[in-house]
Amino acid sequence: MPAIDVRDLHKHYGDNRAVDGVSFHVGEGEVYALLGHNGAGKSTAVEILEGHRTMTSGSVSVLGFDPAKAQREFRDRIGVVLQTSGVENEFTVREVIDLYASAYRRRRTLDEVVELAGLEEKVDERVGSLSGGQRRRVDLALGIIGRPDLLFLDEPTTGFDPAARRKSWDLIEALGDDGVTVLLTTHYLDEAEHLADRVGVLASGKMIAEGTPAQLIEGISGTVVSFMLPDSIETADAISTFGPVLGGDVRLSGRLVEATVDRATEVVHRATGWAIENGVELESLRVARASLEDVFLQLTEQSEETS
Numbered sequence: 001m002p003a004i005d006v007r008d009l010h011k012h013y014g015d016n017r018a019v020d021g022v023s024f025h026v027g028e029g030e031v032y033a034l035l036g037h038n039g040a041g042k043s044t045a046v047e048i049l050e051g052h053r054t055m056t057s058g059s060v061s062v063l064g065f066d067p068a069k070a071q072r073e074f075r076d077r078i079g080v081v082l083q084t085s086g087v088e089n090e091f092t093v094r095e096v097i098d099l100y101a102s103a104y105r106r107r108r109t110l111d112e113v114v115e116l117a118g119l120e121e122k123v124d125e126r127v128g129s130l131s132g133g134q135r136r137r138v139d140l141a142l143g144i145i146g147r148p149d150l151l152f153l154d155e156p157t158t159g160f161d162p163a164a165r166r167k168s169w170d171l172i173e174a175l176g177d178d179g180v181t182v183l184l185t186t187h188y189l190d191e192a193e194h195l196a197d198r199v200g201v202l203a204s205g206k207m208i209a210e211g212t213p214a215q216l217i218e219g220i221s222g223t224v225v226s227f228m229l230p231d232s233i234e235t236a237d238a239i240s241t242f243g244p245v246l247g248g249d250v251r252l253s254g255r256l257v258e259a260t261v262d263r264a265t266e267v268v269h270r271a272t273g274w275a276i277e278n279g280v281e282l283e284s285l286r287v288a289r290a291s292l293e294d295v296f297l298q299l300t301e302q303s304e305e306t307s
Contacts, residue, residue: 031197032183032198079151090127097113101146107145116171118167137164140156223288223289229255246261260298
């Protein structure tokens with residue numbers, strides 16, 4: 001039996017189909033990333049799995065339980081790290097961990113939790129005095145205090161500096177290696193690519209793609225060529241200027257010009273030739289294989305075009 005089994009899940013609010021026939025499963029010990037733009041339906045789906053929201057129709061099993069019934073046995077086996085914290089600011093880190101630990105039949109020790117979450121030096125500080133990233137570590141500590149078999153992580157590294165993000169990745173990987181099932185939502189696509197065994201992509205309440213990061217990336221043919229838009233080119237003219245030069249799917253993100261192309265050598269030759277002829281420097285010129293972020297952008301753009 002999978003740790004999570006979702007079949008034809010629907011959640012409707014009047015005419016709004018927040019979740020529209022989603023099916024997927026997550027195996028025991030698997031790290032599964034559920035991705036999607038804001039409003040895609042991922043938070044609604046996860047809240048149904050956590051037992052915080054009821055479904056309109058479909059079938060959901062989490063660790064063999066119906067989460068809507070919220071049995072004590074079910075609550076005792078899951079950990080939840082919400083996107084926003086509701087921890088009282090006047091508690092110290094030690095006090096809030098002790099309080100949450102009392103709700104579980106099996107629990108980690110305080111020393112183990114603060115070490116795993118990187119809070120050793122903050123254990124006697126009040127939660128309200130902590131930085132955003134440190135408060136997020138408290139959320140993570142509360143999610144793992146009860147030794148969960150299944151951990152829900154909703155944007156777990158928001159506010160983390162790069163070093164803290166990497167440390168949290170190590171913790172999530174260690175939990176997976178220890179047999180804990182993890183359902184992750186994140187807007188950091190490099191995080192999903194690094195951590196997830198499998199990925200599901202939601203758009204407009206529907207599952208539009210699923211597979212390992214490698215499988216999804218292999219589904220995109222081509223190489224990504226990118227550079228910063230030269231100062232001599234107006235943002236409004238970027239696509240029309242570089243579309244003929246790059247000859248691929250040209251995208252503009254801020255002042256970053258990107259294109260997914262099949263013949264990278266030929267395209268780079270044309271781009272650098274254009275730059276030399278026009279006397280400009282293509283700052284941050286880069287040629288790289290497609291990433292999970294490229295896959296996500298392509299899939300969601302195609303979904304928007306067809307919807």
